[in-house]
Amino acid sequence: MLELNAATIAFFIFSIFLVGGALGVVTSSNLIHGALYLIISLFGGAGFFVLLSAPFMAAVQVLVYIGAIAVLIIFAVMLTRSMTRMTEVYNRQWWLSALAGALLLLMLVVGVILPVWGNGGARPNMPISDIVATTEALGVAFVSGDQYVLPFEVASLLLTGVMIGAIVLARDTES
Amino acid sequence: MMETTCINVIETLAPCLVAGGAAPGLAAFISTLLGVLLVSAFPLVLVIILIWVERKIAARVQDRIGPNRVGPYGLLQNVADAIKLIIKEDITPAGADRLIYNAAPIIAMLSVLLIWAVVPFTPVHIGVDLSIGLLYFVSVSSIGTLAIMMAGWASNNKYALLGAFRVVAQLVSYEVPMVVALLVPVLLVGSLSMQDIVRGQIGMWFIVPCFVSAVIFYISNLAETGRAPFDLIEAESELVAGYNIEYSGMKFGLFMANEFMHAFTVNLFFALIFLGGWSGPGAEQVPVLGFFYLFIKTGFLYIPSLILRATVPRVRIDQMMAFNWKFLVPVSILNLLMVAFLLQVTKALGIAPALGETDFLANLPQALVLLAGNVALIVGIMTVLRNNGRRERAAEEAKRLRRMAASGRAMVPAGGTD
Numbered sequence: 001m002l003e004l005n006a007a008t009i010a011f012f013i014f015s016i017f018l019v020g021g022a023l024g025v026v027t028s029s030n031l032i033h034g035a036l037y038l039i040i041s042l043f044g045g046a047g048f049f050v051l052l053s054a055p056f057m058a059a060v061q062v063l064v065y066i067g068a069i070a071v072l073i074i075f076a077v078m079l080t081r082s083m084t085r086m087t088e089v090y091n092r093q094w095w096l097s098a099l100a101g102a103l104l105l106l107m108l109v110v111g112v113i114l115p116v117w118g119n120g121g122a123r124p125n126m127p128i129s130d131i132v133a134t135t136e137a138l139g140v141a142f143v144s145g146d147q148y149v150l151p152f153e154v155a156s157l158l159l160t161g162v163m164i165g166a167i168v169l170a171r172d173t174e175s
Numbered sequence: 176m177m178e179t180t181c182i183n184v185i186e187t188l189a190p191c192l193v194a195g196g197a198a199p200g201l202a203a204f205i206s207t208l209l210g211v212l213l214v215s216a217f218p219l220v221l222v223i224i225l226i227w228v229e230r231k232i233a234a235r236v237q238d239r240i241g242p243n244r245v246g247p248y249g250l251l252q253n254v255a256d257a258i259k260l261i262i263k264e265d266i267t268p269a270g271a272d273r274l275i276y277n278a279a280p281i282i283a284m285l286s287v288l289l290i291w292a293v294v295p296f297t298p299v300h301i302g303v304d305l306s307i308g309l310l311y312f313v314s315v316s317s318i319g320t321l322a323i324m325m326a327g328w329a330s331n332n333k334y335a336l337l338g339a340f341r342v343v344a345q346l347v348s349y350e351v352p353m354v355v356a357l358l359v360p361v362l363l364v365g366s367l368s369m370q371d372i373v374r375g376q377i378g379m380w381f382i383v384p385c386f387v388s389a390v391i392f393y394i395s396n397l398a399e400t401g402r403a404p405f406d407l408i409e410a411e412s413e414l415v416a417g418y419n420i421e422y423s424g425m426k427f428g429l430f431m432a433n434e435f436m437h438a439f440t441v442n443l444f445f446a447l448i449f450l451g452g453w454s455g456p457g458a459e460q461v462p463v464l465g466f467f468y469l470f471i472k473t474g475f476l477y478i479p480s481l482i483l484r485a486t487v488p489r490v491r492i493d494q495m496m497a498f499n500w501k502f503l504v505p506v507s508i509l510n511l512l513m514v515a516f517l518l519q520v521t522k523a524l525g526i527a528p529a530l531g532e533t534d535f536l537a538n539l540p541q542a543l544v545l546l547a548g549n550v551a552l553i554v555g556i557m558t559v560l561r562n563n564g565r566r567e568r569a570a571e572e573a574k575r576l577r578r579m580a581a582s583g584r585a586m587v588p589a590g591g592t593d
Contacts, residue, residue, distance in 0.1 A: 032328055036275065039321065059310040067317025068347060074324050075343045078336065135307055135367060 011051060017044030031077045039070045056135040214302040215288050222436045223253045229435060229481050236485035260428035268331055268421045276329035280422065280429035283322035287437045289315045294443060295370045296469060297453050297462035308369035309361060312444060313354055316399065319437070320346045323418050326430070330421035338417030341407050341492065345398055348496060349405075352503035353395035356388035359514050360448050373452035377459075378528070379538035382449040384545035387510045387552055389449040391503055396441040397480070398495070401434065404487040405495060439477055446472035510552060517548045 021041025028034045042065045049058035141147045227242065227250060234241030242249030267276060292302035293311050305311050320342060327339020361367060363384065364375040375381075382389045398405040419430045446452060450472045453465025490498070518541075521527040526540040 032272075032275075036325070055305060055307045056310065059307050059314045063310065063314035063317055067314060067320060067350070071320050071324060071343055071347065074321075074328070075340070078324075078328055078340070136365075 014044045014047035232481045233485045263424040265424040270331040272329040279326035280426045286319035297465035304370045309367045327418035349395040349398035352507040355507040356391040359385045359388040376451040377533040380451040384542040386549045403484045442476040
């Protein structure tokens, strides 16, 4: 039985942000509105990270996704002002995307939620993991040799490469 | 039932309410609500005084007296202004996106007000001591960029939109050196919690071992708050007023109050991160002393920043971007690498203080090593800059001489007039 406490109420509020924002992104014809809906959706995601006791992820979600990426999306949309009020439907196979999205959701529901909370699954109140990771643990996991140091370094190398590539592409050819 | 221990701002009232007969859940709710109200109302009241201080100081710099008609020393001038702003007609321009237009000032205000939740006023009084307090400060203040973008776009005005474009360039760019500079004190404390950062400075203020990052943090804060010399967001001569050109009445007032409050808040954080926050003689025994120490330190930072604002000219947009990406970012990264290296060296030498060491003398050797590293970094940067300047001057001089020779005229000594 679902008990109604502050965390449950917060969960439903963040769910409304997340799902409502996502619906707004795909239905609004105004690109700026779409980007703002995306921000609401990302904010809901940050709220879920807080509920999952991952405050570091929540802060990074706000800082990187809302503070930088979403703002840059809006910036790019604004530069093409005629794009902000679109009425044409560019994607004629929208029903294909909708079908793929629905199938993916179904797979996630069946594959992730059923084994944990379903009939044959574990206890309904079982936490997903007993480990409550602190920010310190996260930092240690990134640099310790037997955990994630290799993916971490590969990702940072990739990002550096992308950054240099962007600079090379955007640079004036004469100088 | 009555608890006399004070845990933080939010958790002090509830035990007393329960003792008075209220249901525990209700008592907790009321005390939380009052705590939130207190923490968020404090900066709102403070900003009225801040605007008065700013106007007085700007007036003195410009050889004027400043507001002196309403109330003693003009103290009530801002109350009068606020009333005027509230009763002014509220205009929404035709073609504006109503919802976004109206939401923008509120989000701008929120981005600064929310920061105050993690400000440790005294050793025991803090809204909430998040384990990621410093990251929270950075991420919440980054929402301010979004509010300005929304205001600029929703106004349906070219000047407002141009102002908003500049904001993204400026604020997103200057976030980079700011975050990298903030990593240095985090390296020293080993925690992102604001309370831990202040406690780590009881023995030694971080401005001594992290001088370079303190300077970078100060400069990037000037840019983040959009104040002179980085006030390109609302460059009157170029953009009329910038992103808030179409706003009137209290909506404009919210943007203005937000700017003043933000300028004060970042100085408050400078005091918290580099000047020891509430720490000072007797602050741990008498917490309220810590409150005064914190605000005296902030005042020592805030008032020079006002004089700076009133005296320096505005930089050009290309100068501003070049200064950030070609100077501040490389320096902040070098600084971070230098500090990380020296911290390992002091650890190897055995002169590093234990984490949470509050004794001044125990902290001294490591701080001196780091300070020496900072000085070496500054000297190195200065040498590079001087050599670059010389090379550029020599190149210009050579170009000038070549031009002279080509035009077949007599050589004019450098600095001569034509």
